[in-house]
Amino acid sequence: xxxxxxxxxxxxxxxxxxxxxxxSDYRIxxxxxxxxxxxxxxxxxxxxxxxxxxxxxxxxxLELLFGSQKKHxxxxxxxxxxxxxxxxxxxSWIKDNLIKExxxxxxxxxxxRPGVLVLINDSDWxxxxxxxxVLEENDEVIFISTLHGG
Amino acid sequence: MVRHCELCKAxxxxxxxPRNRQQVCKDCFYTAFEEEIHQTIVDNKLxxxxxxxxxxxxxxxxxxxxxxVLTLLNKRHDYGLDLFLLSIDEGIAGYRDDSxxxxxxxxTQYGIPLEVVSYKTLYNWTMDExxxxxxxxxxxxxxxVFRRQALDRGxxxxxxxxxxxxxNADDVAETILLNIVRGDIARLARCTSIxxxxxxxLPRCKPFKxxxxxxxxxxxYFKKLDYFSTECTYSPNAYRGFAREFIKDLEAxxxxxxxxxxxxxxxxxxxxxxxxxxxxxxxxCGYISxxxxxxxxxxxxxxxxxxxxxxxxxxxxxxxxxxxENASGGGKLASKDDRSPSKANIDF
Ligand SMILES: [Zn+2]
Ligand SMILES: [Zn+2]
Numbered sequence: 005x006x007x008x009x010x011x012x013x014x015x016x017x018x019x020x021x022x023x024x025x026x027x028s029d030y031r032i033x034x035x036x037x038x039x040x041x042x043x044x045x046x047x048x049x050x051x052x053x054x055x056x057x058x059x060x061x062x063x064x065x066l067e068l069l070f071g072s073q074k075k076h077x078x079x080x081x082x083x084x085x086x087x088x089x090x091x092x093x094x095x096s097w098i099k100d101n102l103i104k105e106x107x108x109x110x111x112x113x114x115x116x117r118p119g120v121l122v123l124i125n126d127s128d129w130x131x132x133x134x135x136x137x138v139l140e141e142n143d144e145v146i147f148i149s150t151l152h153g154g
Numbered sequence: 155m156v157r158h159c160e161l162c163k164a165x166x167x168x169x170x171x172p173r174n175r176q177q178v179c180k181d182c183f184y185t186a187f188e189e190e191i192h193q194t195i196v197d198n199k200l201x202x203x204x205x206x207x208x209x210x211x212x213x214x215x216x217x218x219x220x221x222x223v224l225t226l227l228n229k230r231h232d233y234g235l236d237l238f239l240l241s242i243d244e245g246i247a248g249y250r251d252d253s254x255x256x257x258x259x260x261x262t263q264y265g266i267p268l269e270v271v272s273y274k275t276l277y278n279w280t281m282d283e284x285x286x287x288x289x290x291x292x293x294x295x296x297x298x299v300f301r302r303q304a305l306d307r308g309x310x311x312x313x314x315x316x317x318x319x320x321x322n323a324d325d326v327a328e329t330i331l332l333n334i335v336r337g338d339i340a341r342l343a344r345c346t347s348i349x350x351x352x353x354x355x356l357p358r359c360k361p362f363k364x365x366x367x368x369x370x371x372x373x374x375y376f377k378k379l380d381y382f383s384t385e386c387t388y389s390p391n392a393y394r395g396f397a398r399e400f401i402k403d404l405e406a407x408x409x410x411x412x413x414x415x416x417x418x419x420x421x422x423x424x425x426x427x428x429x430x431x432x433x434x435x436x437x438x439c440g441y442i443s444x445x446x447x448x449x450x451x452x453x454x455x456x457x458x459x460x461x462x463x464x465x466x467x468x469x470x471x472x473x474x475x476x477x478x479e480n481a482s483g484g485g486k487l488a489s490k491d492d493r494s495p496s497k498a499n500i501d502f
Contacts, residue, residue, distance in 0.1 A: 064215070064371060065383035118402035121371055128169035128372070131157050131177060149383070150215075150324075150371045151398075 055079040056089050056141055060098070064149035066120065071104050078102065080139075091122070092135040094145065110147070121148045161186075168376070172366045172409030180376050187373055191361055192227050198348045200359045201316065203234040208314040210305055211239040211260065211268070213253035216320030218260060218381040219370050220362060224318060225264045238312060239264075242304045243272035244297060245280025249387045256382040263380065271308035273300055277454055285388055287457060293388050296453055303441055303450045309356050321360040324367040324401055327412045330419035331397045339424055346419040355442045364413065368405075 060076045067074045080089055080097050089097075092114055099107050109117065115135055116122060122129040123146040124137060139145070157167040159179035167177040171186070178186065194200070201207060209224060211217045221239060228235045241257045244250050254270065261268040274280050277300060285293050309317050326345065333342040344350055349359045362370065374381055404411040435441070436448035443449070456463065 063375070063383070065385060068385065118399075118406040119367075121368060121375075123375075126168065127166070130170040131167055146375075148371055148375055150367045 055081055056139065058089075058094070058139060058142070059144045060102070061144070061146040062148075063146065064121075065151065066110060066147055066149045069103055069105055069107075069110055076102060089139045090135065091124070091129065091137045091139065091145075094139060095135075109149075116147065119149065119151045121150060122146070123148070169372055172368050172405065173413060175409070183369075183376070184373070187365075187369055188223060188227065188230075191223055191365060192231060194348070194364055195227070195233075195361055198359075200318075200349065200361060201233055201235055204236070205316055206236040206238075206312070206314045208240040208269075208305075208309040208312060208317045209237055209266075210317055210319045211241050211257050212320075213241070213256035213260075213382040214320070215371055215374050215381045215383065216322055216325075216362065216367075218256070218379050219374050220318060220320040221260055221264050221266070222377070222379055224361065225266060237266045238314070239266055239268040240305060240308050240312065240314070240317070241268060241270045242301050242308070243270050243274075244301065245273050245282055246387055247282055249384060250281075252384065253382040256380060259380055269308055269312050271304050271311070273304065276300075276304050276307060277450075279454075279457060281388065284457065288463075290388060296457075297388075299449045299453055303448070306356050306441070314356065317356055317358045318361055319358055320362055322362040322365050322367045322370055323412050323416060324398075324405075326360070326363055326419070327415040328395075328397045328401050330415055331400065332395075335397070342419070342422060343424045346416065346422075351442075364416070366409070366412065368409075 056079065058078055058080055060078055061074055062070050062076075063074060070076065078101075080094060095111055095114070095116065099111055103110060110120065111117060122134075124132060124139070125144055126146075129137060157177055159165050159167050159182050160177050161182040162179060165179035165181065168180045169183060170177055171183070207224075209217065209221050211221055221237075224235075224237055227233065228237060239257060239261060241254060243254060257268060257270075272280075281293070281297055284296050288296070305317065329345045330342065333345055348363050349357050351358050373379075401412065401415075433442055433444055436443040436446075436451055438447050438451040438455075441448045441450065445452075447455070
């Protein structure tokens with residue numbers, strides 16, 4: 005997490021602490037807030053019931069944007085707390101939680117940058133509805149850049 | 155929601171082919187991909203039986219798939235080609251070292267010999283040394299000019315009669331657009347041909363001219379081919395210009411657009427009265443050049459005399475040759491030796 009991100013998160017926490025509900029549902033709403041502000045639930049050791057486990061893999065040079073790590077086992081929460089995690093919500097989750105640098109090399113508007121190939125369970129995502137694809141527990145999503153090298 | 159392959163109707167579809175939106179399984183994709191390249195090679199008579207062919211290998215996706223497909227087709231269709239991998243060592247520590255390791259693995263994987271030619275032996279400069287001298291501006295100009303010539307010299311040294319490069323359909327479409335935007339008629343006419351450089355230089359061919367980049371990457375991924383995709387240390391963001399961005403945006407809307415651009419490029423008829431630069435030979439090293447000295451010699455001369463900006467400034471027509479003359483005339487370090495064909499730096 006970058007410095008600015010940390011400061012914003014810290015500011016959020018402080019603000020939320022100040023306006024925290026003084027009642028029994030305090031813990032629940034605080035938890036909710038923590039998940040929604042830049043923290044990765046997994047990092048905090050909290051796993052919500054509706055978190056979804058996914059295997060993400062970045063290749064073709066994209067791994068450089070993710071700390072040179074190709075494979076990532078993640079617990080993803082839909083940003084809008086919808087029941088379903090779609091490819092669109094996964095992309096925004098990655099942008100907010102996983103990517104380390106130059107997000108513009110990975111996403112453009114609400115989709116991947118043209119030239120980034122996506123495979124869901126080893127199939128081209130163009131076969132299953134691209135952004136609207138609904139992901140399931142333990143799905144494997146692979147992103148490969150075609151933009152590097154010749 | 156499992157979709158079946160449109161060709162064999164049996165297996166699970168694995169990808170959508172950009173050229174026709176066909177949904178195909180892995181096996182049908184491999185066959186179609188390989189046989190289309192075979193058709194391109196046959197239809198355009200890219201090779202003759204017995205040809206010794208240098209496969210320009212950088213360790214990247216395109217050249218890795220090219221080496222794989224050419225060795226495979228050479229066996230399957232009995233082309234009778236004598237293939238070898240040709241790599242350039244630019245002398246970039248940590249970048250080229252690693253990609254050369256990939257090419258060395260390819261050597262054993264595909265069972266064809268590898269020849270590495272280095273900037274250091276050819277020019278007596280590594281890219282690391284050049285960057286130390288000129289900084290991070292224009293370093294890609296040096297690298298590009300040097301690499302092109304280094305490939306030709308390496309191939310000549312190995313007695314190759316042809317060179318195959320991994321340029322794909324996306325690359326060709328991008329080059330066509332760039333040449334239109336720049337108004338470079340001579341290059342526009344040349345960049346669409348599948349074989350170039352027959353007049354004088356070693357012929358270069360592009361077996362992937364009609365092959366989508368997406369399919370090359372998918373093929374490499376499904377076949378688990380070993381390729382290298384790290385960005386060059388000196389130009390981490392250089393791999394995408396506006397033209398590439400535009401091509402990729404077009405492809406996202408309508409993939410066929412890429413082949414359409416190539417087809418349009420091929421149909422351009424250049425006015426026969428248009429003045430084309432004449433191809434001669436470099437007075438210094440004998441490499442083909444439309445100027446008195448070839449671009450590599452101009453750049454090298456500047457480097458050796460501590461005037462690395464020489465040859466960088468955009469010049470048109472005779473400007474470059476004049477620039478060189480003036481510079482060597484006025485430069486105190488210029489001696490007769492500098493102008494005579496150099497044996498010290500370029501030794502092939
Ligand atoms: Zn099939
Ligand atoms: Zn020369």
